[in-house]
Amino acid sequence: MELSDAGNYQAAGTLGMTLMAQNPLDAQLQLVVANSLAWSGRVNDATAVYQGISSGSQAKAAAVGLANIQRWRGRDDLARPMYQRVLTQEPDHADAKEGLMLAERELSPRTTLSAGAASDSAQLKRRIGSANHKWRDKTGAQIFEIESSGFYDWTPTDAEPQTDVTFKYQNLALPLKPSLELSMPTRLNPAVFGAAHVKLLNDQLTLGAGRLDWGKMAAHPVASRQGLAANFLSAEVTQSFSMGTLVGRLNYYGISDNNAIWASTVNFNSSWRPFGSHFKPFVGVETREADRNVATYWSPAQGSGSAYAGLMGEWGDADWNFFASGQLGAPLWGDAGNSWSVSAGAKRWVTNDIALGLNVWSMASWRDNSAYRSQSIGLNLEKIWH
Numbered sequence: 001m002e003l004s005d006a007g008n009y010q011a012a013g014t015l016g017m018t019l020m021a022q023n024p025l026d027a028q029l030q031l032v033v034a035n036s037l038a039w040s041g042r043v044n045d046a047t048a049v050y051q052g053i054s055s056g057s058q059a060k061a062a063a064v065g066l067a068n069i070q071r072w073r074g075r076d077d078l079a080r081p082m083y084q085r086v087l088t089q090e091p092d093h094a095d096a097k098e099g100l101m102l103a104e105r106e107l108s109p110r111t112t113l114s115a116g117a118a119s120d121s122a123q124l125k126r127r128i129g130s131a132n133h134k135w136r137d138k139t140g141a142q143i144f145e146i147e148s149s150g151f152y153d154w155t156p157t158d159a160e161p162q163t164d165v166t167f168k169y170q171n172l173a174l175p176l177k178p179s180l181e182l183s184m185p186t187r188l189n190p191a192v193f194g195a196a197h198v199k200l201l202n203d204q205l206t207l208g209a210g211r212l213d214w215g216k217m218a219a220h221p222v223a224s225r226q227g228l229a230a231n232f233l234s235a236e237v238t239q240s241f242s243m244g245t246l247v248g249r250l251n252y253y254g255i256s257d258n259n260a261i262w263a264s265t266v267n268f269n270s271s272w273r274p275f276g277s278h279f280k281p282f283v284g285v286e287t288r289e290a291d292r293n294v295a296t297y298w299s300p301a302q303g304s305g306s307a308y309a310g311l312m313g314e315w316g317d318a319d320w321n322f323f324a325s326g327q328l329g330a331p332l333w334g335d336a337g338n339s340w341s342v343s344a345g346a347k348r349w350v351t352n353d354i355a356l357g358l359n360v361w362s363m364a365s366w367r368d369n370s371a372y373r374s375q376s377i378g379l380n381l382e383k384i385w386h
Contacts, residue, residue, distance in 0.1 A: 004032050007277035012036035014242055017045065027058040034065055040271045041245050043069045060086050064095045067103075073203070075172060076103040077140030098318050109135035109385040116378035118219070121371065126219045127152045141173035153221045160221030163187050164213070176200065185213060189227030197234075208234040214255055218297035228296075230255045244270040261299060262289045275311070283309045285332070298367060303334035306365075310341075319349040329365070337366025347380075355382040 003012035016033030019025060025033065030053050037046035047069055053062035067082035083100035086093050112132045119125045130149035136142060145168035152161045163186045170179035176198035183193045195210030211231050215224035230253040237248045246268050253261045267284035274281070285307050290299035310327025322345070329339035341363035349355045357380035364373050 001029070001032060004036050008273065009036040009040040009277060010242075010271035010273060013040050013042060013045070016049075017242075020049070027053050027056045031058045031061055031065075034062065038065060038069060039277075041269070042240055042242065042271075043072065044240065060090055060093060061095070064093070064099060067096075067099055071099065071103055071106070076106040077136070077172065079103045080107065080140065102318060105384060107136055107140045109133070111383045111385070113381045114378060116376060118374070118376035120374040123156050124220060125154055139173065141171060143170045143172070144168070151216070151219075153219055153224060155221065158221045160224045161187065162216065162224050164216070177203070181210070183213065185216075188215075188224055191227070191229065193229065195232070204238050206234075206236040208232070212253070214253070214297070220296040223296040226257075226296075228256050242271065244268055244272070257294065258291075259294055259299060260291045263287065278313050278315055280312045280314070281309070282312065282327075283307070293368070300335035300367070304336040304367075305332035305334055306330060306336040306339060307332055308339070320347065322346045331366070335367060335369070337371075339363065339365035353384040353386070355384075356380070357382065 003009075003015065013033060013036035016025070016029070016036060020030070020033065030049055034046045034049035034053070037043070037049060047066065050062040050065045050069075053059055063082060063086050067079040067086075070076070070079040070082065080100065080103045083096045083103060086096040087100065090096070110133070112134070113130070114132070115129045117125070117127050128149060128151035130147055132145060132147040134143065134145045136144070145166075147166040147168075148163070149166070150161065150163040153159070164183055165186060166181065166183040168179070168181045170177065179197045181195045184190060191213075193211050193213045195208060195212065197206055197208040199206050209232065211229055214228040214230040215226065217230070218224075218228065232254070233252045235250050237246075239246050246266070248267075249265045251261075251263045253263075255261065263286075265284060265286045267282060270281045270283075272281060273279065285305065287303070287305045288298070288300055289303045290301055293299050293301040306329045308327045308329035310325060312323060312325040314321070314323045316322060324342075324344040326342045327340065329341075331337050341361070343359070343361040345357070345359040347355055347357040357378075359378045359380075360376070362373075362375040364371070366372060
């Protein structure tokens with residue numbers, strides 16, 4: 001109880017699991033253990049403890065905890081009826097009311113207008129705007145999106161505008177939770193691009209494949225005008241431990257200019273909270289390999305590998321959230337050097353139906369044998385439809 005009250009949820013959850021293995025705990029202590037596990041990211045262990053609290057005065061709080069885990073996993077469609085059952089028994093249950101509001105907000109149709117800008121030390125600049133509408137079927141498990149975007153890339157000697165339309169679909173009720181994305185440029189080199197993803201091993205493994213608009217990804221006017229495309233394969237593995245969560249990503253891009261790129265990231269988010277419950281330390285390694293160097297996109301022929309460490313802080317409640325992150329990096333091999341990056345983002349619901357968002361990012365590293373800088377900013381206006 002003391003560890004939990006002090007915000008040391010990682011230690012409270014670990015100690016609680018040890019005590020539960022030795023002797024039964026009363027329902028109040030079991031709830032503290034389950035909450036501590038959930039709040040330190042060990043949701044599978046938390047689920048098992050919540051499920052063991054099926055009766056008594058703590059049962060409704062445990063049911064809300066299970067609903068919260070479903071919502072954190074992106075299954076608001078499953079969380080909504082769980083909150084509703086608690087409110088049937090206790091209409092004024094504050095946590096269930098807040099959870100239901102957040103689930104219904106996520107399940108509601110929404111339109112998002114976005115605008116952003118980016119630039120780098122190679123004097124490459126981009127301006128982008130988009131309009132996105134997202135909705136679900138009556139079950140809440142099928143998600144649909146349609147988006148129209150326009151972007152303008154330019155250098156001191158060249159410029160190119162582009163527009164495209166995108167359709168996305170995901171079915172959370174099917175075993176592999178398949179998702180599909182189709183997009184097409186509407187100005188330059190019209191072609192259909194697509195990507196598909198599936199989830200396996202209880203959502204711990206995500207596999208993807210498809211064909212991407214590489215000109216859009218490269219954010220370079222020449223790449224857009226050339227109509228560069230890329231076949232891609234991707235894999236992402238997530239594994240949670242008592243000490244934190246490990247995420248590994250691997251992407252392969254076979255580009256239409258006969259180049260190929262391999263990119264990988266391994267990131268460990270620690271459950272250790274030396275600076276308080278709001279701050280999360282992380283470490284990782286990222287790599288990039290290319291068959292050859294090309295001027296229109298980052299393609300280090302000698303490869304690039306770097307290690308990094310950083311800290312993320314998160315704050316918020318039902319109507320607002322804010323995060324800030326910073327990291328430092330060091331070279332391991334190839335075209336890599338010392339680096340740093342900082343980012344921050346905020347979202348505020350100014351009414352029950354309208355939210356404003358802001359994201360900023362800046363970094364410095366080493367590319368193509370010279371110092372490299374890049375920065376971006378993005379604004380969002382989100383409208384919920386009932």
